[in-house]
Amino acid sequence: MSAIPSSTPGTPWAPQPAAVQLVRSQVPHGIRTLTVREDLVGWVLRGRKRLVSPGGGMAFERGRVFCIPRATQWDVLNDPPPGGHYEARVMAFAPQTIERFHARFGQYAGVPAVQGGAGTDADPAFAATFDHACAALSDPEASEAMREHRALEVLLLLAERGLVFAPVQSLGWADRVHRLVGQRTHVDWTVDTLAQAFHLSASSLQRRLAEESTTASRCVREARLLTAMALLQGSELQVSEIAVRCGYQSHSRFSAAFRQRFGYAPTHLRP
Structure with a gap:
């Protein structure tokens, strides 16, 4: 998920309080070795999500919420139900929002932070809070204060269920x-x-x-391909347009790089 560009010199990576993405697919697909760079909360609406790491795995069925902390790495598998499609809504919290949560709600400092990953039910209380946040974060007319307020509401609801993301340290250069x-x-x-x-x-x-243990070219390639994956999952753009948007003037080079990274061609997600 991409951050909103900043107009402040020297802080080009500054995002909005959180970003929202709808992930949809009619075919089973996976993402190998996905490094999570922002704290994520997702709601599985259809199908099943599996997260696998060397330490084990988790599965989230329809109606379940997953909380994935930053700086973790997974193999991700999204499975549609028979005859249907996989669908999930994902919210990625900017580091500044996590810091503001801890500054405002210090009473949760003693709650153990989510480590490998955790889940909860998308009951009516969660659904209402999450829907309000998604609406505000997706509304270009919403004020920055309202967007932050709605994002913090999601974090507060999760904290009351014992799910708290750890305070943020300084961003690494790869991030x-x-x-x-x-x-x-x-x-x-x-x-x-x-x-x-x-x-x-x-x-x-x-x-x-x-x-x-990385390079500039490796970081650029990974950012482009993960953006391409997000666009394939969450938009109706043609594969050729996604290639151009992600810095690939050659469709064949884009397809080859995508296949090398994920193990299948981008057209696999567009049956």
Whole structure:
């Protein structure tokens, strides 16, 4: 999920309080080795979601809510019901929102933070709160204060059920690059243009990414392909248009990169 671009120099990755995505698919599909970079709350409306890690796995059926903390890694499998399609609504919380939650609701500081993942039921109370938040976050006319208020309501409801995301530490450089590229995936990002956006030299950015065992090109590729996956799941755009939006002028190169990353062609999600 991509962040909203910021107009503040030096903070190009600053997002809105939370971002919402509708995920739909008529075919079973998986995402291998997905690193979760923001705290996520999702509601399975149809079908079944499975999350698998070396430490085990979890399954969420229709009507279940999943809470996945940032900085975790999973193999994700989305299974439609027989004759139907998989559908889920996902809300990704900006780090600033998590920090504001802890600042305002310190009484939940003693609640153990969600570690590998957790779930709860999408009962009427959750459905109403989640729906109100999704409506505000998707409304371009809603004020920033209202968007934040609705996002915090979701976090507060979950906290009352014992589900709290941990306070946020400083963003790593790989996360910063992912956020920046995710805002404008069509841009021809290079080490020089990335470094300029962060007011660094190219060598300094490369060194900081190397300390996190990654590179600028790897971060750019991952951000583009994950954005492509989100567009394939949540929009009716043609595959060729998604390729261009994600920085690939060649449809064949996009398909090859997508297949290498996910194990199937992008057309697999468009039967």
